[in-house]
Amino acid sequence: MPTANVDVQLEDRSYEIHIGSGLLEQLGALCTPFIADRHVIVVSDSKVADLYLAKVEAALIPVAARVNSVIVPEGEQSKNINQCDQLWQLMIKMPSDRKSVILALGGGVVGDLAGFVAAGFARGIDFIQMPTSLLAQVDSSVGGKTGVNLPQAKNMVGAFWQPKTVIIDIDVLKTLDDRNYGAGLAEVIKYGLIMDADLFARIESNIESILKREQAIVTELIQRCCQCKADVVREDETETSGRRAILNYGHTIGHAIEAVYGYGEYLHGEAISIGMVAEAELAKQLSMVDEAFCDRQRSVFQSAGLPVTCPTGKESELIAAMTRDKKVASGKLSFILPTKLGDVKAVPSPKPDVIEAALRACS
Ligand SMILES: NC(=O)c1ccc[n+]([C@@H]2O[C@H](COP(=O)([O-])OP(=O)(O)OC[C@H]3O[C@@H](n4cnc5c(N)ncnc54)[C@H](O)[C@@H]3O)[C@@H](O)[C@H]2O)c1
Ligand SMILES: [Zn+2]
Known part of the structure; x- marks a missing residue:
């Protein structure tokens, strides 16, 4: 099946959304313009990581300079500022710098969280969305809204931070409940x-x-x-x-x-x-x-x-x-x-x- 791409036109923040079957296998090639010889941090949740992280790492390692992965607990509870803090601290230890790139592998929770972590680290580093839930594929991975919840108010702290590209492999929906x-x-x-x-x-x-x-x-x-x-x-x-x-x-x-x-x-x-x-x-x-x-x-x-x-x-x-x-x-x-x-x-x-x-x- 041919891929069906969509362009998000935002002047110097423009990017392409790749949609199709088998894109996980092509991830290295699709990401090359954004990660070649750079440090990549894959952020995923516990459930998605079990299913897809090994494949994603295998696709990125030949292209990137270095790949680190961080796994957060699955579910909305991970979308909080303490989780951001933990991720930032881990990124310092790796170490990460202004040229590091975050790849968000997961549903809307991981996309919103990892996007905000990218927006904040070193005043903003590049990030890529690889949404794996239907909700993230049709909505949250596109448009640059990133952020976390406060106990009293949903999505209250965040930033507009556009991804460099969005890669939507429809095959991963097979494992979604x-x-x-x-x-x-x-x-x-x-x-x-x-x-x-x-x-x-x-x-x-x-x-x-x-x-x-x-x-x-x-x-x-x-x-x-x-x-x-x-x-x-x-x-x-x-x-x-x-x-x-x-x-x-x-x-x-x-x-x-x-x-x-x-x-x-x-x-x-x-x-x-x-x-x-x-x-x-x-x-x-x-x-x-x-x-x-x-x-x-x-x-x-x-x-x-x-x-x-x-x-x-x-x-x-x-x-x-x-x-x-x-x-x-x-x-x-x-x-x-x-x-x-x-x-x-x-x-x-x-x-x-x-x-x-x-x-x-x-x-
Ligand atoms: N940024 C935006 O513009 C925007 C828009 C809409 C929603 N959102 C946010 O998105 C979040 C909801 O996103 P969500 O519904 O994707 O939640 P989610 O990220 O919690 O994912 C739902 C569940 O599905 C699992 N999962 C994801 N992909 C899977 C796969 N391929 N196979 C098996 N399991 C999989 C996850 O581990 C999780 O348990 C909310 O926090 C919401 O506020 C943001
Ligand atoms: Zn919504």
């Missing part, structure tokens, strides 16, 4: 909802092949999502014009669910699935979309095996968590809400009782 595969589909469906009605319809009509992980449809979805993200990031790299904020659909409520119920209780994709259901309900209460829109959206999430009901009993904590979200600007909470399939807009400060009613309506 169904729950995490489904969580990645939540972000795929999100792209359809926010900017590509045709993509949404493709998902609706191909859900069985998607759940069977058939190569052709999976490659198509990853390429289309990466293209959507590249387009948005090109227009608004640092989320200043408001365009990039459309990617936050479902995330205001989703991030609050993750924070209130403890990182790890809901997977990120599961939390934003509920978040999109609740935010569509909010849009309905504000007369922006009708019941049919909400039903159509909900049934796609359900057919992908994603949760669609909001847990009850902690509504006021959820609303308090939303106001701590880093999307709050000048004390004002805003939401990205749907207007029709494939289109969303920012809506400032809905009243807390309207938000609470929306949360209760989908509980």
Whole structure:
């Protein structure tokens, strides 16, 4: 199968996303322009390292000057500032310097963490993304948002730091469990909802092949999502014009669910699935979309095996968590809400009782 590449055009920070089958075997060649005769630090998590680290090291060693690997515990709990500190200390011991290159091998946790470690070390060293979860392949590895969580607020400390390249081998999805595969589909469906009605319809009509992980449809979805993200990031790299904020659909409520119920209780994709259901309900209460829109959206999430009901009993904590979200600007909470399939807009400060009613309506 031919590779399907996507360009992220950002002037001197531009890069290529390689998407295809068998790319792990070609990793050395694909990385040569960025790592030849340089020190490489592979950052991975315990689960992904068991599966792929030996192959990755074998591909890099003939090209790089030196290869060190660091393994962090798998899961969202690793995305914290103490973990960054440990990585920086280890990098000093290796030793690493301004020409060292980090390769993030793993899901969104490893990508966000290793990217932020790269952004901070020696005021910024090069890094490469090799995303291995569906969520990371369609979303988190592209666009340069890196960072870690604070106990009170998700992704609160971070930096915009673009990778030099992104290498997406779809074969690694074979070892991803169904729950995490489904969580990645939540972000795929999100792209359809926010900017590509045709993509949404493709998902609706191909859900069985998607759940069977058939190569052709999976490659198509990853390429289309990466293209959507590249387009948005090109227009608004640092989320200043408001365009990039459309990617936050479902995330205001989703991030609050993750924070209130403890990182790890809901997977990120599961939390934003509920978040999109609740935010569509909010849009309905504000007369922006009708019941049919909400039903159509909900049934796609359900057919992908994603949760669609909001847990009850902690509504006021959820609303308090939303106001701590880093999307709050000048004390004002805003939401990205749907207007029709494939289109969303920012809506400032809905009243807390309207938000609470929306949360209760989908509980
Ligand atoms: N930077 C961004 O723009 C952005 C966008 C969306 C999400 N995120 C972040 O991404 C994170 C979620 O990413 P995630 O869902 O990939 O979580 P994750 O990195 O924890 O990976 C999920 C699980 O799958 C395992 N795994 C990964 N690849 C595998 C493979 N090929 N085979 C078997 N197991 C594999 C991991 O070990 C982990 O247990 C969240 O922290 C979220 O905030 C960031
Ligand atoms: Zn997300």
